[in-house]
Each structure stands twice: as structure tokens, then as C-alpha cells.
């Protein structure tokens with residue numbers, strides 16, 4: 001039996017795969033601390049669950065319009081008006097089965113076989129895979145200005161000084177006549193970076209020169225910003241709004257990952273195409289979950305504030321802890337809930353490198369994965385290798401876990417590094 005070429009090149013999402021391995025170790029009685037999860041550790045707030053229960057009781061259990069219920073579209077538009085000052089009509093809103101689904105559909109709706117999609121590294125792991133599924137070509141742009149067609153086996157190292165933000169010069173280098181879409185993600189998974197309005201304006205100036213390029217702005221972490229503000233490029237550069245697809249959802253803000261509700265706002269033409277895709281494939285997102293999402297957007301926000309306060313404390317705890325480990329360099333995340341330490345100091349340490357199977361002068365390809373496996377086996381701490389996000393010699397550690405777990409993980413990793421450094 002042979003799979004389609006599209007399915008054959010797909011790999012499971014590495015974040016989900018590592019989380020599964022950690023769970024299996026735990027089930028076998030191993031005391032694993034997992035910092036690999038990409039979801040809040042909090043329970044969905046009670047009033048949201050109650051709205052879902054009420055929807056079931058009231059028999060709101062049938063098909064809804066494929067692109068979502070009008071009340072939820074209106075609530076989403078109201079939410080974006082309040083947070084970004086942007087006006088959208090309900091027909092410019094589509095509700096899907098999570099932001100992931102909406103992004104995949106947006107790419108399918110816009111990208112043709114010879115089109116390129118520009119993705120700044122480090123990137124959320126699913127973007128390149130989605131572009132390939134749609135038949136397009138992911139072009140990765142690195143912070144040092146290098147751009148390359150995506151190859152899942154390659155990950156590059158970026159000079160520390162360049163930081164993790166896409167800058168106008170590298171954006172300009174990556175764009176060409178084939179670029180159908182640019183994907184921006186801030187606050188970012190995995191780096192936690194947030195662009196300043198001036199930085200977004202710099203990117204917008206370059207994008208003005210490419211009027212046929214769409215801008216997909218994944219703003220799923222916009223309510224989790226600890227430093228700076230989460231401005232949308234559509235708000236900073238209103239002249240580009242017509243070709244921005246603004247993507248968000250309830251998963252991260254309201255601790256609702258399992259409910260699967262996300263949305264996109266943008267031009268009626270593209271939003272309508274995404275709705276058509278849904279009507280021929282999934283039909284509507286779950287009726288009950290839509291009612292829950294409506295309650296989340298319209299209800300009290302005190303539980304969101306409490307979760308935010310907790311994340312804000314942990315962001316410092318994890319950055320302080322990790323930066324004390326030799327070979328680690330890390331700044332507190334400005335947004336989202338991940339620490340993304342640069343561990344090239346370990347790669348450059350001869351004892352560590354040789355213990356992990358690397359020879360002097362060898363390129364770092366696979367180093368983050370070897371190190372993450374070492375931490376899982378020797379320190380019983382799970383995390384995601386930076387290579388999965390297109391940036392070697394980095395690790396992604398989620399702080400969507402308790403302060404106790406963070407402290408425990410950091411101390412175990414520190415001990416494990418001491419062992420690696422011993423000649």
C-alpha cells in the first residue's frame with residue numbers, strides 16, 4: 001500500500017510526540033517533569049464549562065452554519081475592536097476547529113503549487129508542513145538574512161546578536177514574485193518575542209512593495225504579553241489590513257485547548273473561501289464548543305487575569321533558573337509561555353559535545369535533539385529540541401506548569417550539565 005506523496009512526507013508534530021513519550025515514561029513509573037506541553041496547565045474556567053453544559057441541556061447539539069454561529073462571529077469582531085481597534089463585519093470572520101485548522105485552511109485557500117510562503121525561523125512546527133500539504137513551497141528566512149527552501153532535516157544556527165525577530169532587511173531578501181504569503185507569529189512560539197509597533201512598521205514598509213503577498217498574522221498568544229504590547233500589523237499599518245489574515249482562538253487565553261475553537265478575520269473573499277473549505281470537509285466546529293467560546297469572550301475575565309499573573313511569575317523563575325546553568329543563555333520571554341535558551345555554550349564545550357556524540361568542527365545539526373534526549377533520559381525532564389523549530393542549539397521549555405515543577409526541572413538539568421561537563 002502506498003500513501004499519497006503528501007501524506008508520506010508528513011511527520012507527527014514533534015511537540016505532541018515528545019509529550020507522548022514523557023507520558024509513557026510516567027505511566028511506567030518514572031518521575032518525569034514535562035516542560036514540553038504547548039498548552040496551559042490550568043483547567044478551563046467554570047463559567048465556560050457551565051455554558052457548554054447548558055448548551056447540551058438546551059439541545060444545542062445539531063449542525064450550525066459551517067463557518068460558525070453569528071453570535072460568536074459578532075463576539076470575535078467585538079473582541080478585536082476592543083483589543084486592536086480594528087473593525088470587521090461578521091462576514092469577515094470565520095470560526096474553525098482551532099486556530100491550527102483555520103491556518104491550514106487559510107493556506108489551502110490561498111497557496112497554489114508554484115507559490116512560496118515565507119516563514120521566519122524559529123517557527124511554529126506546523127507552518128511548513130501545512131504549506132507542503134497545500135502543495136506550496138515553504139521558504140524559511142533566518143534572522144541573519146539567509147533564506148532557504150525548507151528542508152525538514154535542516155536547522156540553522158543564527159548569530160546571537162541577530163536575535164529572534166524578523167527584520168526588514170531579511171524580510172526583503174526572502175520576498176520574491178512567487179511569495180503568496182508571509183507568516184508572522186507574535187508573541188512567538190517558541191521564542192516569546194513581541195514586535196514593537198516601530199518594528200512592525202518597518203516590516204510593513206517592505207510588504208508595501210509586494211502588494212500580492214498575503215500576511216497571515218498568528219496572534220494566538222496576544223493576551224499573554226509580559227513586556228511591551230501585542231499590536232497587530234493590521235492595526236499598525238491599516239493600509240495593509242485588506243491582505244492581513246488575523247488568526248486567534250480560545251485555546252491559550254482561556255485554557256481551552258481541547259475545545260478546538262479558533263478563528264480568522266480578513267477580507268470577505270478569503271474568509272468566504274475558508275468557510276467553503278469547511279463546509280466541504282469538517283462542517284461546523286462543535287456546536288457546544290462554540291457556545292463555550294462565546295461565554296469565554298463575553299464572560300468575566302478574572303480567571304484569565306489569575307492565569308496571566310501566574311505565568312508572569314513563572315517566566316522569571318524559569319529564566320533565572322536556566323541562566324544559572326553553565327552553557328545556557330536566556331532572557332525572560334516577552335510573551336507566550338516558553339523559555340527558549342541558547343545552549344551553544346554546551347555545543348562548544350568539548351566534553352559535552354563528545355559525550356553527546358559530536359566531534360570538534362562538526363556542524364550542530366541534531367545537537368538540540370541529542371541534548372533534549374539526554375535530559376529526558378538522565379534528568380527525566382522533557383522539552384522540545386530547537387531544531388524542530390528550525391534553530392539548532394536551542395531548547396524550548398514550556399512554563400505552563402507549576403513553579404515546583406520548574407524548580408525541580410532546573411535543578412535536575414543543572415546536575416545533568418555538571419555531569420556532562422566533567423572531563
Ligand SMILES: *Cc1c(COP(=O)(O)O)cnc(C)c1O
Pocket residue numbers: 038097098099100101124185188189218220248249250251252257260261262
Ligand atoms: C497553540 C498554537 C496554535 C494553535 O492553537 P489551536 O487554536 O489550539 O489550534 C497556533 N499557533 C501557535 C503559534 C500556537 O502555539
